[in-house]
Amino acid sequence: MKSKKVKVEDAVGTILCHDITEIVPGEKKGRAFKKGHKVTAEDIDKLRRLGKNHLQVIDMDKDDVHEDEAGIFLGKILAGRNVEASEPSESRVNLFSTVNGLLKVNVDALIALNTLDDVVASTLPNYTIVGKGEMIAGTKVTPLTVKGNILKEADKIRREAGEIVSVLPFKPLKAGLVITGTEVYKGLIKDAFRPVLTEKIERLGGTVTFVSFVPDDEEVIKSKILEAAAECDVVLVSGGMAVDADDVTPKAIASVSEVIKYGSPVLPGAMFLMAYMKDDTPVIGIPACGMYAKVTILDLVYPRVAAGEKIRKEDIIRLANGGLCRRCEPCHYPNCSFGRG
Known part of the structure; x- marks a missing residue:
């Protein structure tokens, strides 16, 4: 050039x-x-x-590619499932979600693209909840022309990565709630978990189809988890997650499922528990913070469950970076640092 x-x-x-x-x-x-x-x-x-x-x-030299053509090419490389790219404007191509769902970014591939000379690609944070039509990424080249070999390298990164930017649609999950606590079971205090959990489930397209209030009895909790799992896609068990003598919920969950992680590096949500039944039905243990804190680890993990992802121990550990809630008044979540590590 x-x-x-x-x-x-x-x-x-x-x-x-x-x-x-x-x-x-x-x-x-x-x-x-x-x-x-x-x-x-x-x-x-x-x-x-x-x-x-x-x-x-x-x-232009023979191997030069115009900025607009390069932008279109990069848009196609970035766009995975449920993502569409705009027409270029000064080489910039924007990417939009075509569904309501969870943004999935291959961060390593995104970083690799940005190591290439003249290439710019940026996204919303990984695992952001996005709406249909929402802009989720943008890409361009910085000069007026770019060498063709750079775009070949970009395509190689995409082929090795599979997908770089995609959106996982939320599934209409049937959720079961097993709400523990003798004081609630006996009517000594009013339950606060059910409305909070129901709102979070319905917000992502799910439906609460099973609700059971049970005392702090390991065998009773165990039987209700099994009953809920038989008819639901996901089971949320609330209360009794600490280390008090009456807190038997973790033992009950462990007796009917494989515990992936008990305890999390997220505050609020330290006593969170993630487990799976043999048929891969998720069982989620929610500590007391889930009924009074506006946002907790549940707001970071449950959207991934609702989008069909299986949660690994490593996934929960990685939430440590960004896992501290600032407890802002008023709360600005999700437009804040919580879960954005």
Whole structure:
């Protein structure tokens, strides 16, 4: 790529190095041609009317790719399931979700793309809840042209990664609630878990189809978890998650499922428990903070469950970075640092 001055009639196929302004006295002043525009035969007459007899242009080498074409190419590389790309504007291509769901970003592949010369790609944070039509990523190249081998390297990164940016739609899960606590079971205090959990489940397209209030009795809790799991896609067990003598919920969960992680590096949510039945039905143990704190670890983990992901021990451990809630008043979640590590 090199810059040179050419006659207007010889400029077809070259790229403008600068904006060209159109002035109509008393009416308007604005951009007639933008920097990076590829000159066509149809442009010649207008350029002459604008008083342009010569242009400063870029003469593309054989392996140069125009910024708009490069932007389109990068958009296709980034866009995975349920993602569509816009038309380029000054090489920038925006990506939008086509469904309500959970944004999934292959962070390693995203970083690899940005190590390539002249390539820019950015996204919303991984695991952001997004709506249909919401912008989730943007990509472009920085110069007016880019070498073709750079785009080949970008395509190699995509092929090795599989998908880089995708959106997992939320599944209409049937949820079962097993709410523990002798004081609630006997009616000594009013339950506060059910409305909170129901709202979080329904917000992501699920439905609460099973509710049982049980005392702090390991065998009773165990039987109700099994009953809920028989008819539901996910079971949430609330209360009794600490280490008091009456807190038997973790033992009951462990007796009917495989515990992936008990305890989390998220505050609030330290006594959280994630487990799976033999048929992979998730069983989630929710500590007391789940009924009074506006956001907890449940708000970070449950959307992934609702999107069909299986939670691993490593997934919970990685929440440590960004896992501290600032307890802002008023709460700004999800537009804050919580869960954004």
